[in-house]
Amino acid sequence: MQLIDGNAIAASIIEELTTEVGTLSGKKPVVAFIRVGEDPASVSYVRKKEKTAERIGIESRLTLLPESITSEELFAQIDILNADPDVNGILIQAPLPKHINETATFNRVLPGKDVDGFNTVNIGKLCQEDSSGFVACTPAGIVQLIKRSGIETEGKHVVVLGRSQIVGKPAALLMMQKACPGNATVTVCHSRTADLPNITRQADVLIAAIGRANFVTADMVKDGVNIIDVGINRVEDANKKSGYRLIGDVEFATVSAKATHITPVPGGVGPMTVAMLMHNTLRAFKASQANQG
Amino acid sequence: MQLIDGNAIAASIIEELTTEVGTLSGKKPVVAFIRVGEDPASVSYVRKKEKTAERIGIESRLTLLPESITSEELFAQIDILNADPDVNGILIQAPLPKHINETATFNRVLPGKDVDGFNTVNIGKLCQEDSSGFVACTPAGIVQLIKRSGIETEGKHVVVLGRSQIVGKPAALLMMQKACPGNATVTVCHSRTADLPNITRQADVLIAAIGRANFVTADMVKDGVNIIDVGINRVEDANKKSGYRLIGDVEFATVSAKATHITPVPGGVGPMTVAMLMHNTLRAFKASQANQG
Numbered sequence: 177m178q179l180i181d182g183n184a185i186a187a188s189i190i191e192e193l194t195t196e197v198g199t200l201s202g203k204k205p206v207v208a209f210i211r212v213g214e215d216p217a218s219v220s221y222v223r224k225k226e227k228t229a230e231r232i233g234i235e236s237r238l239t240l241l242p243e244s245i246t247s248e249e250l251f252a253q254i255d256i257l258n259a260d261p262d263v264n265g266i267l268i269q270a271p272l273p274k275h276i277n278e279t280a281t282f283n284r285v286l287p288g289k290d291v292d293g294f295n296t297v298n299i300g301k302l303c304q305e306d307s308s309g310f311v312a313c314t315p316a317g318i319v320q321l322i323k324r325s326g327i328e329t330e331g332k333h334v335v336v337l338g339r340s341q342i343v344g345k346p347a348a349l350l351m352m353q354k355a356c357p358g359n360a361t362v363t364v365c366h367s368r369t370a371d372l373p374n375i376t377r378q379a380d381v382l383i384a385a386i387g388r389a390n391f392v393t394a395d396m397v398k399d400g401v402n403i404i405d406v407g408i409n410r411v412e413d414a415n416k417k418s419g420y421r422l423i424g425d426v427e428f429a430t431v432s433a434k435a436t437h438i439t440p441v442p443g444g445v446g447p448m449t450v451a452m453l454m455h456n457t458l459r460a461f462k463a464s465q466a467n468q469g
Numbered sequence: 470m471q472l473i474d475g476n477a478i479a480a481s482i483i484e485e486l487t488t489e490v491g492t493l494s495g496k497k498p499v500v501a502f503i504r505v506g507e508d509p510a511s512v513s514y515v516r517k518k519e520k521t522a523e524r525i526g527i528e529s530r531l532t533l534l535p536e537s538i539t540s541e542e543l544f545a546q547i548d549i550l551n552a553d554p555d556v557n558g559i560l561i562q563a564p565l566p567k568h569i570n571e572t573a574t575f576n577r578v579l580p581g582k583d584v585d586g587f588n589t590v591n592i593g594k595l596c597q598e599d600s601s602g603f604v605a606c607t608p609a610g611i612v613q614l615i616k617r618s619g620i621e622t623e624g625k626h627v628v629v630l631g632r633s634q635i636v637g638k639p640a641a642l643l644m645m646q647k648a649c650p651g652n653a654t655v656t657v658c659h660s661r662t663a664d665l666p667n668i669t670r671q672a673d674v675l676i677a678a679i680g681r682a683n684f685v686t687a688d689m690v691k692d693g694v695n696i697i698d699v700g701i702n703r704v705e706d707a708n709k710k711s712g713y714r715l716i717g718d719v720e721f722a723t724v725s726a727k728a729t730h731i732t733p734v735p736g737g738v739g740p741m742t743v744a745m746l747m748h749n750t751l752r753a754f755k756a757s758q759a760n761q762g
Contacts, residue, residue: 279597295593296590303642339646359659363655366652366655
């Protein structure tokens with residue numbers, strides 16, 4: 177069994193991006209973050225993104241808005257960033273307050289600055305295999321984990337557990353596209369799937385994104401399976417200062433014994449998302465430079 | 470075995486649309502067709518669409534353009550129709566001349582007038598399960614055939630053979646969405662799939678869209694399968710005046726003996742596309758009226 181070290185792979189990507197940004201003369205890429213309210217998790221995520229951007233040499237700008245902001249005011253802020261030619265990428269930290277429509281907000285960002293890949297146009301481009309679009313950071317990170325671990329997908333059976341817009345469906349579309357990784361036979365399962373173990377046992381690669389702790393057990397996979405565990409579930413743990421620990425959708429102890437490759441939680445898919453956000457930002461920057469050239 | 474009569478189902482839909490259009494007071498829906506060149510198949514398809522529109526009470530307008538037209542000139546024509554508040558739907562008959570980029574052309578049509586469902590925004594909306602978008606006519610027709618034949622998909626295994634942008638992928642996305650029909654476990658197979666019969670034999674519903682005559686044989690399906698055959702393949706036939714006949718991707722004679730439901734070719738999926746185009750046009754009309762109200 178080989179552990180897929182998401183921290184190490186993310187660090188390699190950040191290193192590559194740092195090298196590439198270092199070669200840029202003149203303008204540097206700029207990513208703008210919008211954070212609404214003071215949710216501690218959001219504060220921490222945005223800080224982590226700022227630090228990674230700084231490490232790479234990407235300039236970041238932070239717009240802080242109050243929880244009470246209206247959609248119109250939020251959209252006006254997005255429009256300012258859309259119109260600013262120096263801003264290459266825009267990330268609106270989720271979750272947003274309940275009175276604000278997240279889909280409409282993500283769609284307000286220009287597709288060419290939507291480094292989060294949540295805009296309808298970018299999702300459509302993924303479906304159309306138009307590589308000019310941005311792929312959402314979690315599924316893009318999954319592709320990199322698979323690629324950089326040398327896991328073959330061509331002609332293989334990839335089973336995706338979960339059909340969310342943000343992970344399951346884009347991961348499925350990426351795995352079926354004419355690319356490497358890709359060219360896989362892809363099955364999407366979910367809560368309504370009948371006889372799920374019969375499906376998951378066929379998986380050469382199992383991408384678990386169902387959001388249930390320890391859902392995938394050893395009897396549900398075949399020997400030699402490759403596991404990408406996207407789940408991040410909190411379970412109570414009196415031994416931890418925080419009172420909880422994070423575990424995946426896959427029962428690691430038993431499933432890892434049958435797996436060829438497996439991601440840990442934490443330290444698997446998680447660290448990849450920030451790296452892919454920076455990757456998308458650099459791509460947005462290069463596209464904007466090419467358009468001006 | 471029950472034959473799924475696409476002609477009869479399409480006729481019911483056209484009947485329903487005729488009734489609904491008949492109740493409209495004032496403005497009627499308008500669909501605009503653009504045909505480039507004189508390809509005989511395109512001439513015939515557009516004529517069929519005009520006739521069906523007329524039957525329903527939808528006004529159609531035809532723009533004929535020469536094969537030699539440039540992209541810029543074609544786009545200018547699309548822009549005129551986009552800007553015309555009386556035009557609810559725009560259909561650009563494919564195939565276009567080789568010097569014109571089809572994707573760029575389809576994307577020139579405003580998403581709200583894209584009754585063909587080929588615009589990137591509408592494909593993205595399908596992936597996001599945003600029902601305000603237009604679904605391409607062939608996959609939308611497949612959904613109606615399944616629905617109106619009483620074929621259950623919830624929790625069932627739907628296997629889609631083919632991963633095209635126009636049929637395979639949207640059909641897969643429709644079958645996995647939280648809807649009825651939908652809520653299926655969905656597998657997408659294609660030319661690279663290893664041990665394809667092992668996958669297709671699991672299908673409760675098999676949607677064949679691979680474009681190879683008689684590709685699916687009886688040994689590749691299980692007893693009780695439901696078959697939607699999207700293939701329209703020409704094979705030579707000296708007994709026909711035209712010199713050819715049309716057959717599907719499924720070997721009808723042998724597979725139908727094992728099937729619960731099966732579409733014939735021709736007379737299955739084919740007739741549905743025009744009906745769904747009209748359905749989309751009426752929806753576009755109603756949306757435009759609601760926006761003005």
